[in-house]
Amino acid sequence: MTALIRTSAEQAERIIADNHAEWGLPTLSLEQYRAREHRLAQCTFARSGYERWALVPADDKSAPDVLSSCEVYEHPAVLVDAGGAVHDGVCLAIASVYTPAAQRRKGHAAMMLATLAETVFRKHPRAVASTLFSDIGPRYYDRLGWRVHPSVSAVLDLARLPSGVGAAAAAAASAGAVELSIRNPLVLAELLRLDAERTRSDTISSFSGTPLVAVLPTAAVVEWNFERGVFYAEILGRAIPDCCGVHFAGPQGGLVLWFHNFKENELAVLRCRVLSQAAADAALAACAAEAARHGLARVQLWDPCDLILGSASFPVELVERTSSLSSLMVLAGTPSNVLPVWINNEKFGWV
Numbered sequence: 001m002t003a004l005i006r007t008s009a010e011q012a013e014r015i016i017a018d019n020h021a022e023w024g025l026p027t028l029s030l031e032q033y034r035a036r037e038h039r040l041a042q043c044t045f046a047r048s049g050y051e052r053w054a055l056v057p058a059d060d061k062s063a064p065d066v067l068s069s070c071e072v073y074e075h076p077a078v079l080v081d082a083g084g085a086v087h088d089g090v091c092l093a094i095a096s097v098y099t100p101a102a103q104r105r106k107g108h109a110a111m112m113l114a115t116l117a118e119t120v121f122r123k124h125p126r127a128v129a130s131t132l133f134s135d136i137g138p139r140y141y142d143r144l145g146w147r148v149h150p151s152v153s154a155v156l157d158l159a160r161l162p163s164g165v166g167a168a169a170a171a172a173a174s175a176g177a178v179e180l181s182i183r184n185p186l187v188l189a190e191l192l193r194l195d196a197e198r199t200r201s202d203t204i205s206s207f208s209g210t211p212l213v214a215v216l217p218t219a220a221v222v223e224w225n226f227e228r229g230v231f232y233a234e235i236l237g238r239a240i241p242d243c244c245g246v247h248f249a250g251p252q253g254g255l256v257l258w259f260h261n262f263k264e265n266e267l268a269v270l271r272c273r274v275l276s277q278a279a280a281d282a283a284l285a286a287c288a289a290e291a292a293r294h295g296l297a298r299v300q301l302w303d304p305c306d307l308i309l310g311s312a313s314f315p316v317e318l319v320e321r322t323s324s325l326s327s328l329m330v331l332a333g334t335p336s337n338v339l340p341v342w343i344n345n346e347k348f349g350w351v
Helices: 009-023 030-041 108-119 164-174 185-205 219-236 277-293
Strands: 002-006 051-057 068-080 086-098 127-134 152-157 178-181 212-215 243-248 254-261 266-274 298-302 317-320 325-330 341-343
Touching: 002 108, 009 030, 009 051, 009 086, 030 219, 051 108, 068 108, 068 127, 068 185, 086 108, 086 212, 127 212, 152 277, 178 185, 185 212, 185 219, 185 254, 185 266, 185 341, 219 243, 219 254, 219 266, 243 277, 254 277, 266 277, 277 298
Parallel strands: 086 127, 212 341, 266 298
Antiparallel strands: 002 051, 051 068, 068 086, 068 212, 127 325, 152 298, 152 317, 178 243, 243 254, 254 266
């Protein structure tokens, strides 16, 4: 018999040691990996709504070695269900699903996730959806109820820029890009509040019978991701970044937010909202300039809009991801077998 529990501090430390080889190596030593996990745990995003769950033997719930484990974070979200009803609440985002080698192929991860969904998520008073991002292909989590969605990215390779990165920086400046500092969270929070209001309104107005789920970014999740980049910059001896994005004022403007993924040598765009082709070109220019400033080889945007894909000045390549496959379970509202539309299926939702 097994039981689902919130992990103790001792169990959490053992889990970190166990999955270090999977997610820490070769860049980080175990000590560095522990330091990264503890540092990210101090961010606002991780201190609000975060829980680590584990499946353990029912007769030994305090055993340091668990059978399987995962983390759960909360994002604000809105669901328009199949009946057209609007549900404001939270999306429960699953991360770091891990089963120790000796416990694999025994069904422990599936049991843990199924129990979590039925006994915790579906009883959560504000849960409208749950997400996870699969690194083990499209089928496993889909069978458990987290339906796989299109997982595409636009990749801008700096080495292939027709006019070079110098021209990209000039283009961003001439477009009136206003840089956003991670050290000014009030400005960032206000921009994202307005972005969330517009996304919610657009989601509700676009309903046509198919369920819609929109996960909404926050300043806290931007800080959490950005801090990850800062940590790697310190470990790798790179310049410490400060700029977390740019915005463009006006009805045809936009917003692009990022973090510096030194581990993967790319600028990872967390959120991109552009309202014109000029804004899309300026956003890509700003991304290219920031990537070049920190010696990163490329820019990656998840779930790019048509304006990003249509840029002639900054041609991107559309690629299907083979990891971090976007998967979604609807938890509230009128049941439906139709695959819901996932609004804002962007990098900020990844955990």
